Amino acid sequence: MKNRFYLACTRETVGTNMSFHCVNGNGYSANVGLAHTYTREEAQAAWDSGREIELPVSADDVDALTVLHVDHQYVPGKTTIEPGCVKYVGFVKGQWDGNDLYWLCNGSLPTTDFSKASTFESPTDSAEIVWLPFHLADAVKRRTFNINLLDRRRMIQGAGLKTPDHIKRYKRRKGSSGKVRWNCPCCGKISWQLNPYDFDGCRNISCEEWRPRYEQ
Incomplete structure (x- = not known):
């Protein structure tokens, strides 16, 4: 059994990113680094008294599957050139997964996984690509969890939680x-x-x- 849990809110999903209750009740965020951590007893109590859209999941399992994403709201939306910079990354203009950018990746299709983004010594001239110094994007990267990777049997029941009666009734209805x-x-x-x-x-x-x- 597990003893670290996050409380997800399935209604607040952003793109493919699951959102979680933040520390000290500060709303919801897809940034796993801001998620409040519950003990198994606290997670069960929250689920027992929570809404159908709230779901406790094993924090250890979520952490193992997080991916680094960059929210377009926190970086310039147009090509930015810095004197002396020799490390750039490029994202596809006008494409997002929720708020997350698609980065150029050599030998593959553009990816939202920032850890796989290719770096370039200098930008190329392209109307379809926005270029940024690597450090600008790297400074605002965050860990996110793809909701499609949710395994309820392993991450919830297998982690030691029991489905509350009101959730069972809701599913039957x-x-x-x-x-x-x-x-x-x-x-x-x-x-x-x-x-x-x-x-x-x-x-x-x-x-x-x-x-x-x-x-x-």
Whole structure:
């Protein structure tokens, strides 16, 4: 069993990056370095009382799979030349994964993994590439975790956490289409809807009190 956990918020995913609760409750961030670390007991308690969109995951497993990304908001958006600089990196103009830049990588397609970015002694003239001194991008790189690498069995249950009853009930009510099952409080008819929090109305035309809201 594990004893280090992060608390993810699946609603705050940015591109393919999973977001986590930050230290001292300072919102959410895709920067794993800012994530609050919970013990197993704290993670279980947070999950037991949390929303369906919150998910504790093993910090050790997340850390092992992080990748270095650079958010376009923290670097110049146009080519920057510095006198005497002999180490540049280039990113593809107008392409992002969420906020993350795609870097030139010799012998391969552009990549968001900054650790694989190729360095160049001098920029080339290209309208499709933005060139930056390496140190500018390197100074703002951050560790991120791709949500597609989430292994719930290994990173959650296998790490020693138990799925809360309210999460189990939510999963049973949620269909494969992403809709949630509701029972009309008037006639009991089953209705499927995307809104998981408020009943949108019964589709049974004989149930006047609970007919769909768009027909009211």
